[in-house]
Amino acid sequence: MDYDVQYDKIYRYCYYKVKDKNLAEEITQETFLHFLDSGYREQGKSLQYLYTIARNLCVDHFRRNTNNKQILLNEEPEEPADSGFEEEFGIKSDLQKAMSVLSEEDREILLLKYANDEKDTVICGLFGISRFSLYRRLHRLQKLLRKHLIVYSS
Template identity: 30%
Template structure:
């Protein structure tokens, strides 16, 4: 790829990939590092016949995060590292503009990882069900069903919290 095209791809997808990885890791530094590594690995290994660079970037980012988490769990629990920094909690609090969004964020944290990922990719990543299916290696029908169940769980949680 030409450098100009690489720059455009980076500028277009950097922020949303960072937010996606941050939502998984809940750590600013990990998200920054993995976002950079995502672009490096994704663009070096992008297959010629791959038509959707955005879905490819999300797939690479997801794989890098899970590889990182597995490696980190051998050394230090990822949960301990995520809870370590009060600075990270402040960053998240600044990103969440009001109480309703905070409540929604808390509800999202209650979902299991796959359902949370589907909603994040669908609403914040703006990926289609087909693209999400490719990223998560499941069928589009499975994405549809899991998204429905996740939204139902969110609604129930929000109602219990008075939202």
């Protein structure tokens, strides 16, 4: 496993959860420290383990500070420095509207699958679903996003 790559993925995942750069980075680092302290023995599930730790730490954070939960529900994420593609094609805002229709779990699946480029086995393991179920879900999400994108863009 490459630390460098996994750090970015876990950080992106945490950022998506907490919507705060510093907090996301803090949780990411805590995730890795928990992982290293756990004495995990390699058995091909280190990524699932990392994501599970990160997810639990985010939940812990929200439990400690319920106000942050409101932020998660209401606030839009910080704008990244460069968002040329979507602005250029006018997709991003429509896409974000379309994605707000999806459930939390569906959005998480999209993040893992496309933004973090995770293998299907990792996603299936995290959500406890079969590959077939994942394919069906992705297909349904694609259709749903397309449908809402057409509605919002028109």
